[in-house]
Amino acid sequence: MRDSSMAGDNELGPNWRYTLSDTDWSPDPELQRLLESAWTERHDTGTGFRYRVNIERERIAPGRFGFLLQLNRMRLSDRRQPQQFTQHAPFDASKFNFNRVAPGEILLELLVTADADSGASVPVTLLINNSPLSVFHSLVVPERAQQRAQHLTPSAVRVALQLLYRLPDRRYRLAYNSPGALASVNHLHLHLVRIEHELYVQRAPLVPLDKSQLLYRLADGLPAQGFCYVLRKPNRDAAIFFRALNELLASLARRQMAYNLFFTWTHLSPEEADDDACIRVLVYPRVQPCANKRACSFNAAALELSGYVSVGDPVDYERLTEDSIRGALRDAQGDVYGPLLYNPCCF
Numbered sequence: 001m002r003d004s005s006m007a008g009d010n011e012l013g014p015n016w017r018y019t020l021s022d023t024d025w026s027p028d029p030e031l032q033r034l035l036e037s038a039w040t041e042r043h044d045t046g047t048g049f050r051y052r053v054n055i056e057r058e059r060i061a062p063g064r065f066g067f068l069l070q071l072n073r074m075r076l077s078d079r080r081q082p083q084q085f086t087q088h089a090p091f092d093a094s095k096f097n098f099n100r101v102a103p104g105e106i107l108l109e110l111l112v113t114a115d116a117d118s119g120a121s122v123p124v125t126l127l128i129n130n131s132p133l134s135v136f137h138s139l140v141v142p143e144r145a146q147q148r149a150q151h152l153t154p155s156a157v158r159v160a161l162q163l164l165y166r167l168p169d170r171r172y173r174l175a176y177n178s179p180g181a182l183a184s185v186n187h188l189h190l191h192l193v194r195i196e197h198e199l200y201v202q203r204a205p206l207v208p209l210d211k212s213q214l215l216y217r218l219a220d221g222l223p224a225q226g227f228c229y230v231l232r233k234p235n236r237d238a239a240i241f242f243r244a245l246n247e248l249l250a251s252l253a254r255r256q257m258a259y260n261l262f263f264t265w266t267h268l269s270p271e272e273a274d275d276d277a278c279i280r281v282l283v284y285p286r287v288q289p290c291a292n293k294r295a296c297s298f299n300a301a302a303l304e305l306s307g308y309v310s311v312g313d314p315v316d317y318e319r320l321t322e323d324s325i326r327g328a329l330r331d332a333q334g335d336v337y338g339p340l341l342y343n344p345c346c347f
Contacts, residue, residue, distance in 0.1 A: 063322030076312020180258030180289025287334030
C-alpha cells in the first residue's frame with residue numbers, strides 16, 4: 001500500500017514509501033511493479049550502476065543437478081572490492097556502508113507493520129545492487145539507519161520471507177551471506193535476485209528431523225549440506241516457523257559457525273501444483289569461516305550452494321563442471337553434519 005503522504009514528486013524517487021502488513025501474505029502486484037519500474041529506470045539511465053547487465057553466455061552444466069552457469073565479466077572487473085572483516089567485527093561507520101549510497105540508488109523505502117504479537121514495525125530499504133548479477137538484482141537492507149553489522153536478526157528473517165510472499169513473480173529468490181561466509185559489506189543486508197531457471201534445491205529430497213513438518217536436512221549425496229525449513233501455510237505456521245529458524249541461527253552463532261541462507265519457492269509457476277507450492281529456507285553452515293578475498297571469478301556462497309553459479313572469467317565458464325563445482329562447495333563447507341546433526345540442542 002502506497003503512503004502518499006510521504007511520497008516525493010517522483011513516485012520512483014528516494015523518498016517514496018510503501019507499507020506492508022506482516023499479517024498479509026498475499027501477492028502484491030503493485031509492490032512488484034514499483035520495484036521493477038524503479039530498477040529499470042535507474043538501469044536504463046545508468047543511475048548508480050557500475051555497468052549495464054550483460055550476461056554474455058549461459059548454460060546448464062551436464063549432470064544430475066543442473067547447475068546454472070552464467071558468464072558476467074563485468075561483475076568481476078567492475079564491482080566494488082569486498083571488505084575484509086572478521087566474523088565478529090562490529091559495524092564500522094568509517095568504511096563503506098549502505099548509509100553512504102547516493103539517493104539514486106534507493107529503489108523503495110518499505111515499512112513492514114507488525115501486529116501486537118510480532119513486535120515493532122520494521123523499516124526496510126530496497127537498493128539497487130550497483131554490480132548486478134542479473135536484471136532486478138537488488139539489496140534488502142532492514143533498519144538501515146540502525147547501522148547493524150552483517151548478523152541476521154529475527155526481524156530481518158521475517159522481512160525477507162514477507163517480501164518473497166508479497167512479490168507475485170516466484171522467480172525471485174533471497175540470499176544471505178554471514179561474516180565468514182563471503183559477506184562483502186559489514187552492514188546488514190540480503191540479496192534479492194530473480195533467477196529464470198529452476199535450481200536443484202527447489203525439489204531436492206529432504207530428510208525430516210522432527211515431527212513438525214517444518215525442519216529437514218538435505219539428503220545425502222547432494223552438492224551441499226544443510227538444513228531446510230519448509231513453510232506451507234504462513235497464516236497458520238509463521239510463528240512456529242520463525243521461532244524454529246531463529247533458534248537454529250542462534251545455535252550457529254553460539255558455535256561461532258558462519259553460514260549462508262537461501263530463500264526460494266519450490267514451484268516457480270503459480271499455476272504449477274499450486275497446492276503443493278511452498279517456500280524453502282536453506283541454511284548452509286560452514287565448519288570453518290573463510291576470509292574474504294578480492295573479487296574472484298567463482299565464489300562458494302549462498303547462490304552457488306543453491307545451484308546458481310555466476311562467473312567472471314570465460315576460461316572458468318568453459319571449464320567448470322558439475323564435479324568441479326561440487327568439489328568447491330565441499331571444500332567451502334566442510335562436513336557440517338558431523339558436529340551438528342545429532343546434537344538436539346541445535347534445534
